[in-house]
Amino acid sequence: MALTMLPLLALSALFVYPNIASTTPPDTNFTCSADSPRSCQTYLTYRARPPYANLGNISDMFGISRLSIAQANNLTSENERLLYDQLLLIPVKCSCNENSYFANVTHSIKKGDSFYVVATSVFQNLTNYHAVEDMNPSLNPTNLTVGEPVVFPLLCKCPALFRNQDKYLITYVWQPKDEILQVSSMFNTSSYDIVNENSFRNFTAAVCLPVLIPVSKLPIFPPPGFKSRRSKKGQITFIVLGTFGSFFLFVLSWFLIYKYRSHKTKIILARKESSPFEFTDFLYTKKALKHEANVPAKNSQDKLLAGVSGYLSKPIVYNRNEIMEAKSKPHEFSKTNGNYAENGSLDKWLFPRPLSCSSSGSSVHVSLSWAQRLNLALDIANGLHYMHEHSQPSIAHRDLRTSNILLDSKFKAKIGNFSAARPAISSIMLKVDVFAFGVILLELLSGKKAMETRDEGEICMAWKEIRKIIDVEDKREESLRLWMDPNLGGFYAIDAALNMAVLARACTSEKSADRPGMTEIVFNLSVFAQASSEMYERSWTCSDYICKLLLLYLANVVLVYDPPTCMTRLFR
Structure with missing residues (x-):
């Protein structure tokens, strides 16, 4: 029996030993090579x-x-x-x-x-x-x-x-x-x-x-021993200063409360002498507040406008349903404060949701053209450039993504959602925005989200993919064409796409010091846009009423390109 177990033990050792060896923790490397300094x-x-x-x-x-x-x-x-x-x-x-x-x-x-x-x-x-x-x-x-x-x-x-x-x-x-x-x-x-x-x-x-x-x-x-020699003395000093500081804060707080109450009493007496109506109104307010204290908290919160009541020093009571109805039905004098983004956010155009089973068979998917994407990148860069270079102090957005880029009726990009924005206390905060802008550039080029999980569970990161493409000179253009958004249909200059990819590669560098500033980014994008516009004018001529349509039939797919609107449509 013992002899029959020996082969099994030998096989198990062969399989277990590589796993043990592979988990050996690394040590500090003191080695040198031929390329190392001598x-x-x-x-x-x-x-x-x-x-x-x-x-x-x-x-x-x-x-x-x-x-x-x-x-x-x-x-x-x-x-x-x-x-x-x-x-x-x-x-x-x-x-x-x-x-x-x-x-x-x-x-x-x-x-x-x-x-x-x-x-x-x-x-x-x-x-x-x-x-x-x-x-x-x-x-x-x-x-x-x-x-x-x-x-x-x-x-x-x-x-x-x-x-x-x-x-x-x-x-x-x-x-x-x-x-x-x-x-x-x-x-x-x-x-x-x-x-x-x-x-x-x-x-x-x-x-x-x-x-x-x-x-x-x-x-x-x-x-x-620098700390140990002075630790006891430092503790005594800290205790003494803390005691005196606490006592001083207590006296200061008591004095401020006393002054506040004295000032409030003077105001009440002045109201009483100047206007009997105001003093009566004040008494009514105090009574109303006492009455509200006896009402259950839920009902009080439903009817009391705390902000207005505090400002007017008396409770202003309305019904919550009436307020909501008034907000949902604005009258003729109501106006919207801010620009309206007719075309929604950028992510809806780059990553459209798949059609449901109930939709019709002949569906139309509208994609952004190359010129649109280039102009959108320039719009976003101009907005960030203003925040970083022309505002005092500089502002870091800290949440730049395609869902926070809004598009108006003319497909002009606006940066939205400033809930996470903060004054830039260091240059690193601005470089974080530059990295996020580079991610948006990659999404504009590829038409895919910057981070996606593949079927086998592997997380795909766009900035790592573009490094592999840019850093390898052999067949760089062919690799870039395969990586680009297929919805563009090849209607772009490969040199312009390569320049954009190199810029995105620089923006997403691992070290923040290697990333360019927004001034440099805006300059490069302006040059790219100018070159693309000149090439576009040489390639297309269009009157005010008649536009040339380019039809490309690929496997029952019709790609319609409309130059004035810069719109590419796919009909299936």
Whole structure:
């Protein structure tokens, strides 16, 4: 029986092992390739601990000068006293050794030393004993001679040539109580950059291991215990200030209430002296309010106009049904405040709902032409340009989508729904609008929603699709034609479509700093529209009464194009 189970166990191991291997968490990558920089000046972090608790011992251990350490850490003197566990930046030269980056430091073996002891205690896990063994193949790790020089390869890395924003990659040993936000604040960098640079590794499993911290400039570390020495004094100060502040707010509130009541009493007395009718009316109001308090809340809310009553200082009572009837039947003096969007929102034209089963067989689907789509994009861009560049302060819409773009009778686009709009306190808020505008451009080009779920459950994103098309030069135009809205019927210049796609690609860049501003976008769209208009005038001539119709028969489909109205109709 045991023998018969062996083949099954072997097969199960074959299937289970790849799954286990595929879930191995990633580690920090210290490797280098042929395209990587061969060497660079970078920094390691080191904590001042006995016997290496002063600049002299630390500089001798790393084989560098005290002055270089003092300058890197903004110390006032080479003899400045260091606090216990004070974090220091150690300047080193990082070089690519075969396929890994190392900063080689020579250390003389002392009594009781081993590769593991020196790597973990002296160099504080900036390297590991496996790398030390590989770097010193001629030495016997179990039989080291006192005074024998050993090369310890400290882990480091040079930033890639194309990463201009990261000037240094600092090697830092993750501590047991470290957290991403705390470390990012200490190094004055972003949490995402740290996680991304370390291959999205599990930092809980990275305790006492070296990781990479990308920075654009060198940080200045506060001395350890800075908070602890002043925490007690700070707590006492906070309690005293909080007590006095609360007392001051209480006195101020009491004084304001007293002044308000005194002012209200003076107004009542003045009314009484000036007009007996007004004073009687006030008394009636007070009585009415008391009477309303005895009425159930539901009935009171149905009949009392709170806003008007508060303004007139007396209850104004109407029936709710009467108010609704008056609103639904406006008289001849009522007027609508605002532009009326006769053609509804843009999404109704780009993503029409499928016809129901009860509709007739000969249905007509009206699609936007290329010229219309280009003009709509320019209208939206002009609106955003005004909000971003010409309003004070700049306004970020924050909810730009096709359902919030309204079309009038002449298919002029208007930006609507400003419920989420806010003053732009940073340029990133404006760049979010630029990304949303790029998404609308993609929907105008493709005739599809920017995010769709396919049959197999995969989420399709238009801005990722256009990157694949634009970034691959081989057969770019053919790929773009297949991706474009088929309802256009090919009635567009492929160069103009490609220019629009490149602009949409720039607007939807992952980094907000790479996205263009609305001034640049409006200029480009104006050039595209002018070029398209000139090409259109050369291609079509039309009188005021007779228009040329282009009929295209494809599988019982008739595509009718009307130049003056710029309308494309599909008849089935």
